[in-house]
Amino acid sequence: MKLKKGIPVIDQGDKLGFWGGKFGGNFVPETLKKPIEDLEILFNKLKKDKNFINERDKYFKNWVGSPTRFIKLENLTKYVGGAQIWSKVVSDANGGAHKIYNATVHCLLAKRSGKKVICGDTGAGYAGKMLSMAAKKFGLKCKIFMGAKDIQRQQPNVRAIKKNGAEVIPVYSGSQTLVDAVSECMRYWVANCDKVAMCVGSTVGPAVFVRICGWSTSQISRELKTQLVDEFGSVPKKLKLYNCVGGGSSSFGFWNEFMDYDKKQCEFIGVEAGGPAKSKKHAAPLTYGSKIGILHGAAQYVNQNTDGQIEETESISAGLDYPGISPLHCFLKDTKRARYTAASDEEALNAYKLVTKFEKLRPSLEPSHAFSIAITESKKFSKDTIVVVNSCGDAYKDRGIIEKKLGRKYV
């Protein structure tokens, strides 16, 4: 299995949509074959269309607000006493997280295809919130599928979704989290694909959704590359990019522009959700060696039992609480371009405490996982090593959990 240079990773899949010959694909009911093919044709055409790209960039700049900040975490760097720790504050983006890029592009595609309704899944509520914002902006009706457990633990985002005029459909099946929300959203699409567009909230799902999402979030690394050159004169000789990985949309977007650099110069570190320290359950299929399976239309490493039933996950962060992982990350793992590890719930909370103590930055529980590993590893790095952590979400949505776990003063 080999990663090619000079070709975007999203376009390195084969005819059937498999990366490295075995990750991804289109394991979907026959009914979805046609709408998926239609979307593929549209996307392949538009991503080469200058007008469309200009339109995307216009909305990214004026509405999403690009570029998001790239800042040095001076105090944290001093405290850790190793590498320089920087952050790409993607939570600056309109709505407070990277999910806005994918949502915007899906709404633009839906408009072009003449669809008037868009449906989407959400875990932490960010994908749902952003889709509801974009849908409102572009005049589309919007339905958001969300696990009942997530609705309870991510109330601020649920309120935002409703305020944007979207309908929140609670999902009571299975573990009542993201995995069930994605399933239910796909079911809704199966039954309504003639009139409704679907947005998959991460770089997961049938191949075209993986590609659209990766193409959209790559805005993050395009900005970062420019910012690095502005700051250091060129891309630093020792650059390490830390990002949390649930489905994998923000990390893929954070790394994409640096793909062709040697990994000795630009190393990618993906941090999965290890779950509570004392629990056997986790949401870290790459770290803990889960086997390949099929989930939501794509072959990927996925938590499952020997019989092929998808296993329940556990994580304090709803956004990472997913048993599978993007085929793109499976591909980056097996080609050894990226390295993956996990942080536990407790480690993420500690990192949150540290970051908020030293900096004017409030990463949500998802990027707190990435901060945890970045802080630990930075201690060992030389002072000319540039560590960048993608702070891809804001902690406002987590205030309930943080208050419960850490006390009022941390909210």
Added chain:
Amino acid sequence: MSNPISHAFKKAKKENRPALLTYTVAGDNSKKQSLEILKSISKKVDIIEIGVPHNTPVADGSQIQTSSYRAIKNGIKVNDIFKIVKNFKKFDRNKPVILMGYYNMIFRYGENEFLKNCKISGVNGLIVVDLPWPENKKFASKCKKRSIFFIQLLSPTTTQKRLKKIIKDSHEMIYFISMLSTTGGKLKVSSKEILSNYYKIKKINSKKNVVIGFGITEKTIKSLKKADGLVVGSAICKEITNSIKKRQNPVTNVYNVVNRLRNKIK
């Protein structure tokens, strides 16, 4: 060697009626009870479809989801399903059995190993909901080698060009999904429209036995009786759920539903 599925269609045709296919989930509501249900309905049914329960069933509506979760909770494993088929075949040797499920269960088990056990236990056909054409080409030919029918699915969204290609690669039986829906949806299109799509398929190759499924209940079955075969699934799963709620015997209740279905297409 001829497949008993072909024989079942021939027999139904001779009697001038569509073949009746029933779908129940293996292990619903227990391993033993699901076998009892199959035995009790066998005489009234032409082809038995057995669902391999999966806990992330993206094409199933709430009825089959409920049955699947119940069966998994009660501990059903793939090997138990082969045992159920084997025991059922001891009871009714010639009744064709089709397993229907999601690809991950087969993938995890290993395609060859899965097919080997299908053969040993007496499975005659397979429907894999999320392994569409052309992704299923290799697996379908493996099935053919073992004289197990791989049953291709067609949907109202399947284009004419694609219809032709899939039908060309199909074995003797084809499953037509009546409408845009998950299983158990209310029939939202007219039977006339469904049959017109059905005849489009028959026109491409009249020799294939085409069954219609999704949305078929006691209320709707009669209007589609011109088809080669009709599949009822969710309506039966619902009956099991209701029986449990009312603390009644699901075996008798399911038999009664199947009996009524059969009488409507006599």
